[in-house]
Amino acid sequence: xxxVGCLSKMTKRVSLVITIRVxxxxxxxxxxxxxxxxxxxxxxxWYQEVLGFSRDDSLYFWFEQGxxxxxxxxxxxxxxxxRKNQHPGHTVAFAVEAAAFFSLVxxxxxxxxxxxxxxHDVSMSVYFKDLSDNKIELxxxxxxxxxxxxxxxx
Numbered sequence: 001x002x003x004v005g006c007l008s009k010m011t012k013r014v015s016l017v018i019t020i021r022v023x024x025x026x027x028x029x030x031x032x033x034x035x036x037x038x039x040x041x042x043x044x045x046w047y048q049e050v051l052g053f054s055r056d057d058s059l060y061f062w063f064e065q066g067x068x069x070x071x072x073x074x075x076x077x078x079x080x081x082x083r084k085n086q087h088p089g090h091t092v093a094f095a096v097e098a099a100a101f102f103s104l105v106x107x108x109x110x111x112x113x114x115x116x117x118x119x120h121d122v123s124m125s126v127y128f129k130d131l132s133d134n135k136i137e138l139x140x141x142x143x144x145x146x147x148x149x150x151x152x153x154x
Contacts (some may be wrong), residue, residue, distance in 0.1 A: 025103055030094055031093040031139050033079070033090050033093065036081050036082075036083040036090075040082055044069060054073070055071055091127075093125070094139070095140070096138050096139070096140050098140045099149070101126060101140065101146060105154060114128065114129075119147065121143075123139050123143055124139070125140075
């Protein structure tokens with residue numbers, strides 16, 4: 001009995017508190033999805049005839065510079081890219097306010113997640129991958145604010 005009594009007196013409850021840092025990025029909407037196609041013109045026509053998408057003329061300069069052709073249908077937006085070496089798959093782009101980058105970049109760094117920052121002249125984006133190698137883009141059209149913020153946190 002002494003053993004049981006002595007052990008119970010010696011046993012102490014130990015609590016371990018683990019703090020997990022969670023990024024507080026507020027996603028406002030899915031901004032666009034990258035779609036890789038074999039030929040831009042037939043793809044644009046197909047999305048127009050089948051799903052009612054139309055060219056976003058305000059972003060046509062991206063296509064003229066070798067980037068995507070952006071097509072829209074109300075709030076839905078697709079960026080049609082000419083497939084070069086990309087495997088079938090897509091990039092999901094989430095729209096965020098510029099301030100979201102302030103918490104996103106430290107969270108990516110804390111988790112050792114590689115990322116790239118891209119200046120699109122009208123928006124700023126941060127690109128990274130999830131655990132399954134899916135491509136994620138967070139983009140803000142609050143261009144000047146996002147640009148200044150990213151220059152200071154990267």
